[in-house]
Amino acid sequence: xxxxxxxxxxxxxxxxxxxxxxxxxxxxxxxxxxxxxxxxxxxxxxxxxxxxxxxxxxxxxxxxxxxxxxxxxxxxxxxxxxxxxxxxxxxxxxxxxxxxxxxxxxxxxxxxxxxxxxxxxxxxxxxxxxxxxxxxxxxxxxxxxxxxxxxxxxxxxxxxxxxxxxxxxxxxxxxxxxxxxxxxxxxxxxxxxxxxxxxxxxxxxxxxxxxxxxxxxxxxxxxxxxxxxxxxxxxxxxxx
Amino acid sequence: xxxxxxxxxxxxxxxxxxxxxxxxxxxxxxxxxxxxxxxxxxxxxxxxxxxxxxxxxxxxxxxxxxxxxxxxxxxxxxxxxxxxxxxxxxxxxxxxxxxxxxxxxxxxxxxxxxxxxxxxxxxxxxxxxxxxxxxxxxxxxxxxxxxxxxxxxxxxxxxxxxxxxxxxxxxxxxxxxxxxxxxxxxxxxxxxxxxxxxxxxxxxxxxxxxxxxxxxxxxxxxxxxxxxxxxxxxxxxxxx
DNA sequence: CCTACATTTCGGCCCCCGCCGAACGGTCTC
DNA sequence: GAGACCGTTCGGCGGGGGCCGAAATGTAGG
Numbered sequence: 001x002x003x004x005x006x007x008x009x010x011x012x013x014x015x016x017x018x019x020x021x022x023x024x025x026x027x028x029x030x031x032x033x034x035x036x037x038x039x040x041x042x043x044x045x046x047x048x049x050x051x052x053x054x055x056x057x058x059x060x061x062x063x064x065x066x067x068x069x070x071x072x073x074x075x076x077x078x079x080x081x082x083x084x085x086x087x088x089x090x091x092x093x094x095x096x097x098x099x100x101x102x103x104x105x106x107x108x109x110x111x112x113x114x115x116x117x118x119x120x121x122x123x124x125x126x127x128x129x130x131x132x133x134x135x136x137x138x139x140x141x142x143x144x145x146x147x148x149x150x151x152x153x154x155x156x157x158x159x160x161x162x163x164x165x166x167x168x169x170x171x172x173x174x175x176x177x178x179x180x181x182x183x184x185x186x187x188x189x190x191x192x193x194x195x196x197x198x199x200x201x202x203x204x205x206x207x208x209x210x211x212x213x214x215x216x217x218x219x220x221x222x223x224x225x226x227x228x229x230x231x232x233x234x235x236x237x238x239x240x
Numbered sequence: 241x242x243x244x245x246x247x248x249x250x251x252x253x254x255x256x257x258x259x260x261x262x263x264x265x266x267x268x269x270x271x272x273x274x275x276x277x278x279x280x281x282x283x284x285x286x287x288x289x290x291x292x293x294x295x296x297x298x299x300x301x302x303x304x305x306x307x308x309x310x311x312x313x314x315x316x317x318x319x320x321x322x323x324x325x326x327x328x329x330x331x332x333x334x335x336x337x338x339x340x341x342x343x344x345x346x347x348x349x350x351x352x353x354x355x356x357x358x359x360x361x362x363x364x365x366x367x368x369x370x371x372x373x374x375x376x377x378x379x380x381x382x383x384x385x386x387x388x389x390x391x392x393x394x395x396x397x398x399x400x401x402x403x404x405x406x407x408x409x410x411x412x413x414x415x416x417x418x419x420x421x422x423x424x425x426x427x428x429x430x431x432x433x434x435x436x437x438x439x440x441x442x443x444x445x446x447x448x449x450x451x452x453x454x455x456x457x458x459x460x461x462x463x464x465x466x467x468x469x470x471x472x473x474x475x476x477x478x479x480x
Numbered sequence: 481c482c483t484a485c486a487t488t489t490c491g492g493c494c495c496c497c498g499c500c501g502a503a504c505g506g507t508c509t510c
Numbered sequence: 511g512a513g514a515c516c517g518t519t520c521g522g523c524g525g526g527g528g529c530c531g532a533a534a535t536g537t538a539g540g
Contacts, residue, residue, distance in 0.1 A: 019261075019263040178390060291498090
């Protein structure tokens with residue numbers, strides 16, 4: 001058979017190579033960890049995934065070469081982050097496809113605590129997810145600002161709402177304005193895309209939400225409760 | 241390290257296992273081939289991917305066990321197809337992410353022929369893609385039936401259009417009505433989701449399009465040219 | 481310069497997995 | 511029932527790749 005290409009489809013080798021990036025448990029852990037949208041050092045990721053630094057280094061090399069991560073060297077540190085929203089979406093899509101074992105119970109108190117905080121409110125790359133993400137998405141939909149019945153798109157009233165709330169929909173590039181991201185705890189779509197990112201960014205900038213712990217979980221502040229009540233009619237009770 | 245779980249994230253093992261399904265070139269070829277939405281026999285796939293029947297059999301076993309394919313035994317044949325639209329979407333998403341080598345030139349006359357037919361009009365699982373898919377999507381958008389500027393959703397006028405054209409939007413289940421599918425030859429989104437599937441199905445049923453060859457390529461018939469001109473104002477020239 | 485620390489490179493180990501051919505079990509046709 | 515055909519199972523081969531520890535590189539700070 002020699003050096004002959006075996007596959008009919010020219011896309012297949014690339015597809016297999018891309019999937020191979022995700023097909024290792026350690027690399028998958030890295031990618032899911034980086035889904036918090038921030039930059040981590042190689043050592044942090046190594047400890048987080050319980051592998052030797054040398055192992056982590058090799059994995060990061062592959063992920064960077066493969067275009068999934070970008071790196072930034074600062075002194076003796078190597079910071080990596082997801083390369084772009086497209087990659088983040090791919091990680092989300094794959095994670096959403098995985099059968100969620102909802103039967104599983106938390107094993108430790110610590111896990112139960114962070115687990116419920118994560119379920120309550122967290123970031124998903126650059127937008128808000130968890131029950132908070134669902135609550136916001138539902139409120140937008142219920143008020144006629146977002147349509148989910150014929151797809152997933154802001155309405156004209158929705159565009160005005162963002163404008164009036166002072167949230168800049170930084171509409172640039174080809175990234176879609178809105179996109180449904182399937183939440184893997186709630187199993188329902190929540191607002192992602194440029195609009196979701198703008199909302200999350202504004203919520204953090206205006207201290208409507210603050211990050212808690214060192215991971216993806218966030219918490220709604222009293223300021224945030226007031227803002228969400230005023231702008232979207234969300235009761236504070238629904239945010240706890 | 242014993243039997244201890246190494247990963248912090250419970251999703252990671254599942255994600256890695258799912259990705260491993262795609263991470264083999266032969267399996268990737270199978271999945272891309274099955275993206276035509278039809279059922280293939282094990283032998284057909286084996287020949288198409290240039291592997292021994294025994295090899296194909298093992299791969300199909302994994303893909304079926306992994307839930308990506310469903311099988312249907314008929315006599316001495318084993319027919320397989322993509323398990324559901326969700327799987328198809330995942331294959332599309334991964335394929336769209338791979339860098340398209342647009343620089344590559346067709347090597348043979350046969351490849352050039354089928355290649356341009358594929359680029360002109362083809363199916364993508366259960367909806368229409370290629371230039372035809374783009375042309376239809378653009379026409380819908382231009383007539384105010386589909387909004388792409390604030391997401392990707394039909395308008396109320398769009399819902400009426402489907403109704404008046406006699407195309408049944410079989411709205412059932414949780415599948416989204418519309419969804420943008422990124423075309424990997426055109427690099428632009430075209431209509432997918434329930435609406436895209438309904439349109440494709442109707443086009444084939446009403447003989448607006450017919451399949452050519454044994455793969456994904458389709459051709460617009462004279463009936464189809466009339467229908468698209470009448471319903472969407474598309475010039476026949478744009479369909480050739 | 482010398483120490484501490486983050487990261488990388490290298491060698492070696494081992495397991496996993498894709499591949500094939502040969503043999504076998506069903507199924508259809510004549 | 512004989513023969514052709516489709517698919518599966520099994521054994522064995524070979525390569526790729528993840529893992530670690532040890533040593534090397536490079537940076538920050540005394």
